[in-house]
Amino acid sequence: MLDDNIVIKGNRDGINAVINMNKFRDFDEMLEVLIEKLSKGRAFYKGSTLKITTDLKFINNREFSKLKDILFNEFMIKDCIMEEKNDKNNKIFNGIYEGRTKFLRRTVRSGQVINYPGNIVIVGDVNSGSQIFAGGNIIVLGALRGTVYAGHGGNSKAIVAAFYLQPEILQISDLMTRSPEEIGRPGYPEVAKIKGDTIIVEPYLPNKFL
Amino acid sequence: MGEAIVVTSGKGGVGKTTTTANIGTGLAALGKSVVVVDGDTGLRNLDVLMGLENRIVFTLMDVIENKCRLKQATIKDKRLPNLFLLPTAQTRDKNDISVEQMEKLISDLKEEFDYVIIDCPAGIEQGFENATACADRALIVVNPEVTSVRDADRVIGKLDAKGLENHELVVNRLNYKMTQNGDMLDVCDILDSLAIKLIGVVPDDKSITISTNKGEPIVLDEKACAGQAFRNIARRIVGEEVQFMDLSSGESGLFSSIKKLFGAK
Numbered sequence: 001m002l003d004d005n006i007v008i009k010g011n012r013d014g015i016n017a018v019i020n021m022n023k024f025r026d027f028d029e030m031l032e033v034l035i036e037k038l039s040k041g042r043a044f045y046k047g048s049t050l051k052i053t054t055d056l057k058f059i060n061n062r063e064f065s066k067l068k069d070i071l072f073n074e075f076m077i078k079d080c081i082m083e084e085k086n087d088k089n090n091k092i093f094n095g096i097y098e099g100r101t102k103f104l105r106r107t108v109r110s111g112q113v114i115n116y117p118g119n120i121v122i123v124g125d126v127n128s129g130s131q132i133f134a135g136g137n138i139i140v141l142g143a144l145r146g147t148v149y150a151g152h153g154g155n156s157k158a159i160v161a162a163f164y165l166q167p168e169i170l171q172i173s174d175l176m177t178r179s180p181e182e183i184g185r186p187g188y189p190e191v192a193k194i195k196g197d198t199i200i201v202e203p204y205l206p207n208k209f210l
Numbered sequence: 211m212g213e214a215i216v217v218t219s220g221k222g223g224v225g226k227t228t229t230t231a232n233i234g235t236g237l238a239a240l241g242k243s244v245v246v247v248d249g250d251t252g253l254r255n256l257d258v259l260m261g262l263e264n265r266i267v268f269t270l271m272d273v274i275e276n277k278c279r280l281k282q283a284t285i286k287d288k289r290l291p292n293l294f295l296l297p298t299a300q301t302r303d304k305n306d307i308s309v310e311q312m313e314k315l316i317s318d319l320k321e322e323f324d325y326v327i328i329d330c331p332a333g334i335e336q337g338f339e340n341a342t343a344c345a346d347r348a349l350i351v352v353n354p355e356v357t358s359v360r361d362a363d364r365v366i367g368k369l370d371a372k373g374l375e376n377h378e379l380v381v382n383r384l385n386y387k388m389t390q391n392g393d394m395l396d397v398c399d400i401l402d403s404l405a406i407k408l409i410g411v412v413p414d415d416k417s418i419t420i421s422t423n424k425g426e427p428i429v430l431d432e433k434a435c436a437g438q439a440f441r442n443i444a445r446r447i448v449g450e451e452v453q454f455m456d457l458s459s460g461e462s463g464l465f466s467s468i469k470k471l472f473g474a475k
């Protein structure tokens with residue numbers, strides 16, 4: 001049900017509405033549900049200050065002013081403050097040496113998206129046009145030709161390793177890079193990691209191959 | 211109960227319809243009762259390839275809308291008595307058919323025929339959804355081009371997500387000489403990136419164009435190289451073990467060996 005998508009609660013700072021935009025198809029649907037919720041306690045909200053906590057990237061200026069109009073005119077709300085939602089789940093994943101890991105025993109194909117707040121091991125290929133988001137490391141026992149985001153959420157110690165490392169885009173934490181244009185296919189597995197403030201790619205055992 | 215096979219690719223122009231017509235005809239030539247279904251509503255072509263375009267009275271759309279019986283819409287082939295075509299409407303579009311309607315239609319057809327071959331339209335929209343929804347097996351057609359392989363990869367991913375994991379690869383329009391020179395993707399390269407089972411390789415053949423325009427599937431042409439390739443695929447579909455053709459054999463005549471002697475390409 002749509003119940004937990006909008007949670008309205010009171011705390012020290014006043015009334016706070018936490019809206020999970022991911023659960024709604026669009027802004028209008030969210031607005032409908034919000035109005036329905038607020039309608040139940042119309043008198044209670046009158047003259048109060050409402051703080052709305054949500055993913056602000058889903059709401060544009062026009063929609064925001066529409067929301068304000070409704071709140072001010074229909075519910076007589078005195079003031080409305082928007083706040084970016086800091087999801088508590090978005091904590092940095094710390095288990096890159098030992099921790100939660102997902103194993104995928106198949107090829108990830110074009111158009112498929114894998115999202116996991118931990119390490120990901122893929123026994124298969126990652127083809128171009130696919131996306132992988134991992135909170136920790138990404139290990140591919142095969143060819144990596146897709147787009148990968150390791151340490152998604154901010155862990156800059158995360159690594160990306162593959163037998164054949166040729167990603168479209170490789171991002172670790174907040175550093176992003178892509179494969180060099182000239183394709184020289186090395187015959188050994190490679191590891192990408194952050195050193196200083198750049199991403200470096202090296203053989204998985206430097207002493208063995210260099 | 212028959213088997214429904216969808217012929218798909220993602221990318222357009224790789225030879226889905228040609229493959230459908232030829233494999234359908236090839237299976238019928240092996241004595242199976244076969245119906246080929248055109249899934250490309252609004253842009254139908256399968257009837258032309260089968261040479262049956264002026265026999266269309268009712269279409270798949272009429273069956274779905276209960277304007278006629280299934281028997282009335284299926285057209286018997288000119289050459290083979292156990293081969294039928296179910297054409298689609300040219301004046302409608304793919305959104306006019308729902309997945310449920312298509313599922314019902316295909317399951318009705320499966321009662322009557324050994325093989326139901328569905329020609330899937332290009333793209334991954336409603337037409338694709340309809341054509342693949344009720345299939346038991348998929349043939350994925352690729353050309354030895356990066357674009358085609360990439361689209362095929364997407365399509366295989368979509369099929370896997372639907373739970374249709376019985377899929378095989380047809381490499382169409384392979385030019386042996388060009389792969390030898392490294393100008394074209396090799397079958398191994400394609401298999402390497404798609405990682406699925408190969409069921410056949412069809413060489414590039416000019417006579418396909420002629421057969422398409424004439425409405426005579428090339429599989430019936432005993433001499434054509436591409437015809438042989440399609441016959442082999444049909445035999446593999448029914449479960450026979452057939453060796454893969456040596457595509458270099460077309461080049462090994464006396465003339466080309468003389469050419470080789472002088473190092474001409």
